[in-house]
Amino acid sequence: MNFKLRKARQTDMESVLLLIKELATFEKEPNAVQITAENLVEDGFGNKQAFQVIVAESDDEIIGMTLFYSRYSTWKGKSIHLEDLIVQQKHRGKGIGSALYSEVLKYAHKNNYKRVAWEVLDWNKVAIDFYRSTGAKVFDNWKIAQIDEQALKRYVDNI
Amino acid sequence: MNFKLRKARQTDMESVLLLIKELATFEKEPNAVQITAENLVEDGFGNKQAFQVIVAESDDEIIGMTLFYSRYSTWKGKSIHLEDLIVQQKHRGKGIGSALYSEVLKYAHKNNYKRVAWEVLDWNKVAIDFYRSTGAKVFDNWKIAQIDEQALKRYVDNI
Numbered sequence: 001m002n003f004k005l006r007k008a009r010q011t012d013m014e015s016v017l018l019l020i021k022e023l024a025t026f027e028k029e030p031n032a033v034q035i036t037a038e039n040l041v042e043d044g045f046g047n048k049q050a051f052q053v054i055v056a057e058s059d060d061e062i063i064g065m066t067l068f069y070s071r072y073s074t075w076k077g078k079s080i081h082l083e084d085l086i087v088q089q090k091h092r093g094k095g096i097g098s099a100l101y102s103e104v105l106k107y108a109h110k111n112n113y114k115r116v117a118w119e120v121l122d123w124n125k126v127a128i129d130f131y132r133s134t135g136a137k138v139f140d141n142w143k144i145a146q147i148d149e150q151a152l153k154r155y156v157d158n159i
Numbered sequence: 160m161n162f163k164l165r166k167a168r169q170t171d172m173e174s175v176l177l178l179i180k181e182l183a184t185f186e187k188e189p190n191a192v193q194i195t196a197e198n199l200v201e202d203g204f205g206n207k208q209a210f211q212v213i214v215a216e217s218d219d220e221i222i223g224m225t226l227f228y229s230r231y232s233t234w235k236g237k238s239i240h241l242e243d244l245i246v247q248q249k250h251r252g253k254g255i256g257s258a259l260y261s262e263v264l265k266y267a268h269k270n271n272y273k274r275v276a277w278e279v280l281d282w283n284k285v286a287i288d289f290y291r292s293t294g295a296k297v298f299d300n301w302k303i304a305q306i307d308e309q310a311l312k313r314y315v316d317n318i
Contacts, residue, residue: 032234034273039236050219050231053313069231072209074179074243075191076308084233102318105306109315114193119303128302135310142303143287146276147264149235151294156268159261 001094003063005103008053013040015062019086026089027121040066054103056096063091066100068107071117079115080108094131098130105134117142160253161221164262167212172199174221175212178245179212186280210242213262215255222250225259227266230276238274239267257289268283278303 008016014037026031042049056064064087071081082104087097108116120127120138147155149153167175173196181297183192202209215223223246230240241263246256267275279286287297306314 010232023260024234026270029234035233035236043231043237050229050237067231067233070209071230071240072202072226072228072242074226075188077181077194078202078209083231102314105311106315106318109311113311114308115305116311117303119301120304122300122302127306131304131306134306135314136304136306138302138304140302141281143281143297143299144276144303145279145287145290145295145297146274147290147293147295149273150267152204152264152272152275155261155294156265159265 001091003056003057003058003060003096005045005054005056005099008065010041010045012053012062013037013044016040016055016065019062019065019088021087021103022089025083054100056087056100063088064096064100068104073115076114078113079117080104080113082116082118101134118142160217160250162215162217162255164213164215164258167214167224169200169204171212171214172196172203172219175199175214175224178221178224178247179243182243182245213259215246215259215292222247223255223259225263227263234289235273236275237272239263239272241275241277260293
């Protein structure tokens with residue numbers, strides 16, 4: 001299959017949002033996406049750039065994307081967080097996902113980041129096996145904790 | 160106990176590093192800390208600030224700290240990652256940890272962040288119970304994946 005990877009442009013954000021919504025449905029959270037294409041443009045292309053996006057394009061259509069940004073490990077130093085890596089359902093199994101993954105890893109290595117991290121659902125065995133095959137570790141003993149906007153407001157209002 | 164919270168200064172980074180090393184020992188990874196105080200000064204106080212630190216101070220001694228930075232959720236938007244929250248062993252149980260935690264949550268709420276996230280070891284039941292009591296969720300179905308500097312180099316060298 002013919003596809004190319006390139007840095008995303010502002011005008012890609014509508015297509016990127018469609019991919020985000022497709023993944024949320026795959027992850028059984030179809031209503032969790034509160035973000036808009038305008039948010040993505042503002043946060044990704046403004047003067048305080050919160051993330052970078054690389055897209056996979058075929059016949060002028062965006063068929064995959066990866067979104068990532070810097071984090072900081074107090075053990076290792078600057079790291080990259082791979083927040084999303086999404087390929088359209090109908091284009092899976094064609095090497096697009098692993099090409100996007102490699103692109104982020106190449107970026108991290110080239111720019112001297114000490115680690116790349118991401119999160120994966122425990123039932124997504126295909127993904128976990130792929131990550132392990134590339135030299136990544138998938139940890140069993142760390143859990144993710146989050147406080148969302150509503151709970152945050154409740155907590156802050158009560159202290 | 161008398162303590163105050165304040166933004167960290169460059170000159171606090173030696174003390175902050177000691178706390179990071181104390182936590183690494185508690186987490187059974189005493190040799191995992193590769194970072195230096197110079198790295199922390201450069202990365203936290205340079206022109207591209209990778210994180211913020213709030214310290215707890217008592218009698219001119221740094222007895223606790225929290226380090227955090229911005230992330231981005233493609234579902235919710237801008238979020239805060241609470242990377243570390245550490246209180247000196249001998250000063251635990253005096254409300255310093257929850258004061259630091261509240262400070263980060265207040266910062267996130269005030270600055271309109273949509274979420275605060277962090278990671279916790281599954282055997283650290285005291286911490287998990289505390290987080291849940293504040294309205295946070297601790298997820299069982301997400302795993303953390305990481306590729307470290309050496310594996311990253313190996314992978315990139317082979318593609």
